[in-house]
Each structure stands twice: as structure tokens, then as C-alpha cells.
Amino acid sequence: MIVRRLHIRRWLVLFYFSFDTDDHRRIMDALVWANAPDSIISKVSENISAGNFNEGFCFSNPLERKTVVGVGKTDTGPEFLNTTVHEVAHIAQHIAEEDGVDPFSEEFAYLIGNIMHDISDIVCEMSCPRCRCE
Numbered sequence: 001m002i003v004r005r006l007h008i009r010r011w012l013v014l015f016y017f018s019f020d021t022d023d024h025r026r027i028m029d030a031l032v033w034a035n036a037p038d039s040i041i042s043k044v045s046e047n048i049s050a051g052n053f054n055e056g057f058c059f060s061n062p063l064e065r066k067t068v069v070g071v072g073k074t075d076t077g078p079e080f081l082n083t084t085v086h087e088v089a090h091i092a093q094h095i096a097e098e099d100g101v102d103p104f105s106e107e108f109a110y111l112i113g114n115i116m117h118d119i120s121d122i123v124c125e126m127s128c129p130r131c132r133c134e
Contacts, residue, residue: 009065014030018074021048024048027044030068035061040059044057058094060091062098080127081127
């Protein structure tokens with residue numbers, strides 16, 4: 001599993017990439033840290049325990065400005081990219097809603113772009129391991 005801590009605006013985002021069942025406890029601890037409700041913790045726990053490929057999740061606590069997001073193991077590079085972009089969209093939506101950013105604005109587009117920039121090394125490696133991405 002690859003872990004990335006991002007500081008986006010005044011938010012702290014813990015991003016877990018390529019997690020599997022062995023990473024269960026660490027992700028549950030992160031959700032507790034973010035004060036996720038038991039229903040969310042239970043749902044994410046079930047999904048991780050199932051060990052399915054191509055799974056992701058995103059939980060945000062807007063009061064504490066904390067987000068925990070994960071992209072599990074995927075069966076193809078394009079699926080990794082798909083799941084990652086899906087979860088990044090959720091992060092941007094949560095931040096935009098709390099910070100009053102119009103989802104049709106350039107500011108919102110830059111928010112998504114900045115998140116992707118901050119994880120581009122991981123996305124590049126995981127979505128196409130044969131590519132040379134620098």
C-alpha cells in the first residue's frame with residue numbers, strides 16, 4: 001500500500017493507494033481519526049475485507065477538514081486511473097461544498113487538477129508501469 005498525505009487548502013487528506021485486506025487495520029484507524037460514523041466504518045470495513053478489485057472509498061469530515069480516501073488494488077492500469085479520478089472528484093466535491101467553490105468554475109477545475117498533480121507520480125506508476133513518466 002502507498003500512503004500519501006495531502007494538504008489541500010486547509011484540509012488534511014490521507015490517501016491510501018493499492019490497499020488490500022492486509023491494510024484493513026490501518027485504514028480503519030484512519031477513519032476513526034477522521035471521526036467517521038460507525039456506518040461508514042462498517043461499510044468500508046466490509047468492502048476491504050471482501051478483497052475485491054477495483055474498489056474505492058472517500059469519507060470527509062467537513063467540520064474537522066479531514067478526508068480519508070482509498071483506491072484498492074485494481075486489475076488494470078486504466079481501472080486504477082478510473083477509480084482514482086472518481087475518488088478525487090469526491091474529494092473536490094467535499095472541499096468545494098464546504099469552501100463555497102462553484103463546481104462549474106475554473107477554481108473547481110484547478111482544485112481537481114492540483115489534487116491530481118499532487119498524486120501524479122503514483123497515478124503514473126500505477127496506471128502504466130511500463131511508461132516513463134517524469
